[in-house]
Amino acid sequence: MQVISNIQEMQQWSRQKRLQGLTIGLVPTMGYLHAGHLSLVRTARQQCDVVIVSLFVNPMQFGAGEDFEEYPRDISRDKDLLENEKADILFTPQARDMYPPGYSFLVETEGEITGKMCGASRPGHFRGVTTVVSKLFNICGPDKAYFGQKDAQQVTILEKMVKDLNFPLEIIRVPIVREPDGLAMSSRNVYLGSEERREALVLYRSLQAAAEAIRDGEKSVEELKRTIIAIINSSPQAQIDYVEINRADDLSSIDRIEGTVLIALAVKFGTTRLIDNLIVEV
Numbered sequence: 129m130q131v132i133s134n135i136q137e138m139q140q141w142s143r144q145k146r147l148q149g150l151t152i153g154l155v156p157t158m159g160y161l162h163a164g165h166l167s168l169v170r171t172a173r174q175q176c177d178v179v180i181v182s183l184f185v186n187p188m189q190f191g192a193g194e195d196f197e198e199y200p201r202d203i204s205r206d207k208d209l210l211e212n213e214k215a216d217i218l219f220t221p222q223a224r225d226m227y228p229p230g231y232s233f234l235v236e237t238e239g240e241i242t243g244k245m246c247g248a249s250r251p252g253h254f255r256g257v258t259t260v261v262s263k264l265f266n267i268c269g270p271d272k273a274y275f276g277q278k279d280a281q282q283v284t285i286l287e288k289m290v291k292d293l294n295f296p297l298e299i300i301r302v303p304i305v306r307e308p309d310g311l312a313m314s315s316r317n318v319y320l321g322s323e324e325r326r327e328a329l330v331l332y333r334s335l336q337a338a339a340e341a342i343r344d345g346e347k348s349v350e351e352l353k354r355t356i357i358a359i360i361n362s363s364p365q366a367q368i369d370y371v372e373i374n375r376a377d378d379l380s381s382i383d384r385i386e387g388t389v390l391i392a393l394a395v396k397f398g399t400t401r402l403i404d405n406l407i408v409e410v
């Protein structure tokens with residue numbers, strides 16, 4: 129695996145591969161890789177001729193007081209993991225090259241898919257994501273780009289961005305990978321103390337309980353939210369940021385369960401904010 133940090137070099141490499149008629153898969157990450165990321169890389173490996181994994185902790189998508197400085201980093205471990213997965217390129221641009229002095233363009237996202245859930249709790253977050261991902265698309269020129277269902281709102285927004293801005297590529301959603309006990313894999317899980325780690329299991333349990341209630345015929349979104357909130361609140365450490373049930377395709381609001389829905393939540397354990405979700409088809 130080759131490591132490229134220089135943006136022009138990365139662009140040149142990709143241009144050459146395209147000229148050779150090879151398909152390019154891109155897996156954008158912020159590093160500190162876990163089994164969820166590796167499942168994105170594996171899927172890309174199966175579907176594309178060459179695979180680029182980008183590693184960039186994007187300052188633009190962190191708000192004031194968020195965990196940009198503390199975000200876990202271990203590039204040598206990440207490299208070993210990616211060698212194992214047979215990635216072709218690890219692209220590690222520097223912040224000073226991605227956002228040089230005088231940098232002045234942003235990709236703004238608005239409307240119902242952005243204004244709720246994480247977009248409401250983290251103002252400016254998705255603008256940071258859409259801006260950096262657009263730049264990564266322009267630099268790496270992928271045919272397919274891989275994102276985890278764990279960040280359901282992010283991948284929905286990026287699908288819309290690709291459609292609205294006519295990026296010539298396809299977004300591939302890859303299912304959530306969970307720990308054996310059900311906790312969704314996240315780089316932020318390392319922040320959890322042992323008690324918080326145990327209590328964090330209420331997230332998946334509450335999602336499963338809601339899915340079961342839906343299968344048993346419950347149609348009221350309010351009632352389902354109440355069920356979820358009661359289970360989460362059984363954990364003394366949990367502080368709910370949001371619990372939402374929306375249409376899965378465009379995240380529009382619903383009062384009654386119909387079609388395919390996304391149950392999504394964000395909960396803080398101490399200073400660690402975790403998100404999780406489940407898609408339920410009726």
Ligand code: PAF
Nearest residue numbers: 156157158186257260279
């Ligand atoms: O999901 C992430 O890790 C980040 O939001 C992404 C897509 C790499 C953009 O910085």
